[in-house]
Amino acid sequence: MTYDSNNIFAKILRGEIPCDRVAENDHALAFKDINPQAPVHVLVIPRGAYVSSDDFYSTAEASEIAGFHALVAQVARDLGLVGPGYRLIANHGTDGGQEVPHFHMHVLGGRPLGPMLARR
Ligand code: 5GP
Numbered sequence: 075m076t077y078d079s080n081n082i083f084a085k086i087l088r089g090e091i092p093c094d095r096v097a098e099n100d101h102a103l104a105f106k107d108i109n110p111q112a113p114v115h116v117l118v119i120p121r122g123a124y125v126s127s128d129d130f131y132s133t134a135e136a137s138e139i140a141g142f143h144a145l146v147a148q149v150a151r152d153l154g155l156v157g158p159g160y161r162l163i164a165n166h167g168t169d170g171g172q173e174v175p176h177f178h179m180h181v182l183g184g185r186p187l188g189p190m191l192a193r194r
Contacts, residue, residue, distance in 0.1 A: 075175065077123045083176035087121060097149055101141025104149045104181075113184025114153050114160070118146045124177040127166045146179050155183040161190075 078084070086093045086105065093105035096116050107115040120142050124130040131139065150160050160183030165172040 075125045075129075077125050077129075078175055079123065081174055081176050083117075083119050083174055083178065084123070087119070097145060097152065099141055099145050099148075101138045102145040104145055107180070111180075112182045112187060114155060114182065116149050116153070116181040118142065118149060118179045118181060119176060125175050126172065126177050127164045130177040142179075146181060149181050150183070153181075153183070155181070159183065159187075161187050 082091070085091045087103065093103075096104040096106060098104065101122075102118055102120050104116050104118045107117050120130060120134065120138060122130075122134060122138055124134060130142075134142075146162065150156055160181060163180040163182065164170075164178070165180075
């Protein structure tokens, strides 16, 4: 899948639309989800143009992957989630329910999050 440079997270990275910034480093940006599913719902995105988790983990430099995960861990720590617990989610593709085609990790916490998946 080709990267769409007009996706909403690309616009956030370019500063064309605002976000509620939580943290950042050389390789990644963390900001609050616009439609939070828990008291804490932060999105962490790489600065590079990666469509999905498969794209990111198969083509990003090791330093980008390390920097991205360092920011995920920092966000969870800084927001006080390590003690009570939290959940990381990366949706990929249609079955995963990915809506925005720029790789991102959801960091969720602030209450017991219940079963991992809705039962159907
Ligand atoms: P996905 O379903 O792709 O894993 O998650 C996309 C997430 O992006 C959703 O949780 C949605 O609420 C969030 N989102 C979509 N548009 C925006 C936006 O313009 N700003 C922010 N902060 N979050 C957004």
